Amino acid sequence: MKMQQRTGPFVWMRKTFLVVLTAILLLSAATCGSQATAAQPSKEPVQEMTGNEAPAEEPATEEEPTEMTTTQEPAATGVFDLEKGTVLLNSGYEMPVLGIGCFALSDAQAENSVYWALRDGYRLIDTARIYGNEAGVGRGIRRAIDEGLVTREDIFVTTKMWTSDYDNGDAAVQASLDRLGLDYVDLMILHHSQPSNDVQAYQAMERAMEAGKLHSIGLSNYYEPEDFDRLVDATSILPALLQNETHPYHQSTEMKEHIAQYGTVMESWFPLGGRGNTQILFNDDTIASIAAAHGKTSAQTILRWHLQAGNIAIPGSSNESHIAENFDIFDFSLSDEEMAEMTAIDRDDRFADY
Numbered sequence: 001m002k003m004q005q006r007t008g009p010f011v012w013m014r015k016t017f018l019v020v021l022t023a024i025l026l027l028s029a030a031t032c033g034s035q036a037t038a039a040q041p042s043k044e045p046v047q048e049m050t051g052n053e054a055p056a057e058e059p060a061t062e063e064e065p066t067e068m069t070t071t072q073e074p075a076a077t078g079v080f081d082l083e084k085g086t087v088l089l090n091s092g093y094e095m096p097v098l099g100i101g102c103f104a105l106s107d108a109q110a111e112n113s114v115y116w117a118l119r120d121g122y123r124l125i126d127t128a129r130i131y132g133n134e135a136g137v138g139r140g141i142r143r144a145i146d147e148g149l150v151t152r153e154d155i156f157v158t159t160k161m162w163t164s165d166y167d168n169g170d171a172a173v174q175a176s177l178d179r180l181g182l183d184y185v186d187l188m189i190l191h192h193s194q195p196s197n198d199v200q201a202y203q204a205m206e207r208a209m210e211a212g213k214l215h216s217i218g219l220s221n222y223y224e225p226e227d228f229d230r231l232v233d234a235t236s237i238l239p240a241l242l243q244n245e246t247h248p249y250h251q252s253t254e255m256k257e258h259i260a261q262y263g264t265v266m267e268s269w270f271p272l273g274g275r276g277n278t279q280i281l282f283n284d285d286t287i288a289s290i291a292a293a294h295g296k297t298s299a300q301t302i303l304r305w306h307l308q309a310g311n312i313a314i315p316g317s318s319n320e321s322h323i324a325e326n327f328d329i330f331d332f333s334l335s336d337e338e339m340a341e342m343t344a345i346d347r348d349d350r351f352a353d354y
């Protein structure tokens with residue numbers, strides 16, 4: 001599905017916004033340090049554009065800003081740092097760009113996958129209320145913390161509010177925290193667009209962010225710029241992230257370009273094509289030949305492509321060796337030519353129908 005391009009004054013406003021946003025973030029990073037600065041969630045420039053309400057209060061955080069030495073450059077929002085494996089969100093928090101996905105995992109499988117992932121160096125975990133495994137995810141996290149592998153502050157936990165909870169968003173946030181056994185989650189996103197009541201659900205997440213229960217908030221499954229803008233225009237805090245089906249056959253190029261004006265980053269679900277579809281991508285001639293050239297697997301090649309293309313990736317797995325394999329992608333890179341070859345295999349075609 002191709003998106004309509006906006007031109008004229010909109011492009012000028014977007015450019016102006018990006019300049020203002022970059023200046024604000026550079027100033028903020030320079031004064032507060034480059035990590036977890038909990039900066040104002042960046043709605044301000046958009047409010048100037050739209051005339052919306054005053055921005056919400058700064059969110060509470062338990063994380064200490066990292067000291068910045070004179071040799072460190074302040075991070076820019078939305079720019080992937082593949083040395084550190086992180087991206088700075090428009091909320092001011094740093095987010096790891098590679099994580100473990102927990103869709104279709106039982107509670108017990110999720111516990112093990114999360115534990116193995118944290119042991120192997122992952123710091124990002126993606127779950128959802130509808131997966132029914134938030135409790136298992138919480139147990140996996142506590143196992144890793146109890147063994148001294150990580151601290152709570154080291155890791156970034158994402159969960160999602162399900163559509164049937166949109167009328168009771170405040171309770172839904174607290175219920176997820178209770179199941180996970182956490183005081184806060186790093187990111188909560190609405191699971192699907194639902195025009196009848198997603199604005200009020202998002203506003204509940206805004207309240208939870210102001211109360212320190214959520215550090216960042218975002219969206220999932222918004223596939224049209226107009227639908228994304230509908231929610232942005234009706235709310236106060238910009239989405240930090242959009243999680244959509246994104247992989248080499250559905251590269252989400254236009255949507256990524258659209259959300260970039262808000263400093264919103266793309267996160268890929270089905271990064272490997274999803275259960276039942278992975279072999280289609282793994283056996284693609286272009287992917288298989290790039291993988292062979294680097295002595296890597298197709299899965300590793302696809303994941304490396306995601307990161308270089310500016311997509312946060314959260315491959316799902318209940319297999320201990322796949323989890324280790326999927327994290328072993330920081331010792332090689334695709335050339336510009338290989339990235340162009342990957343771009344050329346886009347079919348703008350989704351595997352899922354939701």
Ligand SMILES: NC(=O)c1ccc[n+]([C@@H]2O[C@H](COP(=O)([O-])OP(=O)(O)OC[C@H]3O[C@@H](n4cnc5c(N)ncnc54)[C@H](OP(=O)(O)O)[C@@H]3O)[C@@H](O)[C@H]2O)c1
Nearest residue numbers: 101102103269270271272273274299315316317318319322
């Ligand atoms: N927002 C949404 O609506 C939405 C929808 C779907 C998913 N998600 C999120 O996105 C995450 C990723 O999506 P997904 O898990 O559905 O699909 P995926 O990551 O594209 O694919 C998962 C499949 O890949 C296999 N796999 C993983 N690593 C492999 C490797 N190195 N070699 C061979 N096979 C490998 C897994 O099998 P094994 O278990 O055998 O490794 C599993 O069958 C989910 O887990 C979930 O957190 C969000």
